[in-house]
Amino acid sequence: MKARWLAAALVGGVLVGTLPAAAQQKVTIAVSVPSADHGWTGGLLYAAKKEATLLEKAYPGLRVIVKPSPGAADQASALEDLIAGQQVDALVVLPQNSAELTAPIKRVKDKGVFVTVVDRGLTDPTIQDVYVAGNNPALGRVSGEYFKQRFPDGADIVVLRGIPTVIDNERVDGFKKAIEGTKIKILDSQYANWSRDDGFKVMQDFLAKYKHIDAVWAQDDDIALGVLAAIGQAKRDDIKLVLGGAGMKDMIKKVMDGDKLMPVDVLYPYNMIATAMAVTAARYYGDAAVRGTYILDSPLITKENAKEFYDPSSPF
Numbered sequence: 001m002k003a004r005w006l007a008a009a010l011v012g013g014v015l016v017g018t019l020p021a022a023a024q025q026k027v028t029i030a031v032s033v034p035s036a037d038h039g040w041t042g043g044l045l046y047a048a049k050k051e052a053t054l055l056e057k058a059y060p061g062l063r064v065i066v067k068p069s070p071g072a073a074d075q076a077s078a079l080e081d082l083i084a085g086q087q088v089d090a091l092v093v094l095p096q097n098s099a100e101l102t103a104p105i106k107r108v109k110d111k112g113v114f115v116t117v118v119d120r121g122l123t124d125p126t127i128q129d130v131y132v133a134g135n136n137p138a139l140g141r142v143s144g145e146y147f148k149q150r151f152p153d154g155a156d157i158v159v160l161r162g163i164p165t166v167i168d169n170e171r172v173d174g175f176k177k178a179i180e181g182t183k184i185k186i187l188d189s190q191y192a193n194w195s196r197d198d199g200f201k202v203m204q205d206f207l208a209k210y211k212h213i214d215a216v217w218a219q220d221d222d223i224a225l226g227v228l229a230a231i232g233q234a235k236r237d238d239i240k241l242v243l244g245g246a247g248m249k250d251m252i253k254k255v256m257d258g259d260k261l262m263p264v265d266v267l268y269p270y271n272m273i274a275t276a277m278a279v280t281a282a283r284y285y286g287d288a289a290v291r292g293t294y295i296l297d298s299p300l301i302t303k304e305n306a307k308e309f310y311d312p313s314s315p316f
Helices: 002-009 037-059 070-087 098-109 136-150 167-180 196-210 221-234 249-256 272-285
Strands: 028-032 061-068 089-094 114-118 130-134 155-161 184-191 213-217 242-244 292-296
Touching: 028 037, 028 070, 037 061, 037 221, 037 272, 061 070, 061 272, 070 089, 070 098, 089 098, 089 272, 098 114, 098 272, 114 272, 130 136, 130 272, 136 155, 136 167, 136 213, 136 242, 155 167, 155 196, 167 184, 184 196, 196 221, 221 242, 221 249, 272 292
Parallel strands: 028 061, 028 089, 089 114, 114 130, 130 292, 155 184, 155 213, 213 242
Antiparallel strands: none
16 A cells, blocks of 8 residues: 555655645646546546645645546536636646547646646647656556466457547557467457446347357456446356456455455556646656656556555545
């Protein structure tokens, strides 16, 4: 658990709780994120609010505004309101999607605002000053390497994808590259929109279509919960492995407890938003060069290291 939050607690290489109280300059950071429409974004909002409290305590002159938005149009409107109604020095934004939010974020940038983009990159990356994201190619690669280790003699598997995005493509490409040259065969691959309900529906279709499936790569824990529900309802015992991704506390608990169907998970940290906020604050309060790209790792979560990533107080 400590290691999971360490990056979020660092500003310019100094723990936020130990920074001098002399840093009193007035700075406003706006944080724009999607509403908690599924588990991972729920964790994201939790982390953003928690980090806002920590940063405001560390820097007496800092004000952090966290604004969730339920859709792309709402987020664009919220960004317009933020820059029209008050002086904002910096924006930390996880866009609902890349295409619709690039122009609104550019308008914010054109006002002289420092821009940190999180996770879902813009169609014009020159707009951003900082980019913070999980390692999507690694999430796919680590998952594929585990499949290769688990099924050395081959397996028939199905793949549930997220939504049609660069992120999803990177994950799937990483997975396929990792299993190249093996006898692991992908029977089918369908989008499940990083949704528990869609994961259930897609897996129902797969179960009806294929009488034998050895394993499922869901690449997302919300999808994986839907997959598990469909398998349980169908009473299928041929499936030996379901692998999601992200680090949902319920999934990590399964790993900790030695669940046979879900013995591992792969981290895609929702608290990347906290890291982005801390790095942005360092632009004003830390003597550090912060411009650039920060990619957070996607390690395999096993029974041996699961406690390090488990936060029972998180909503995700």
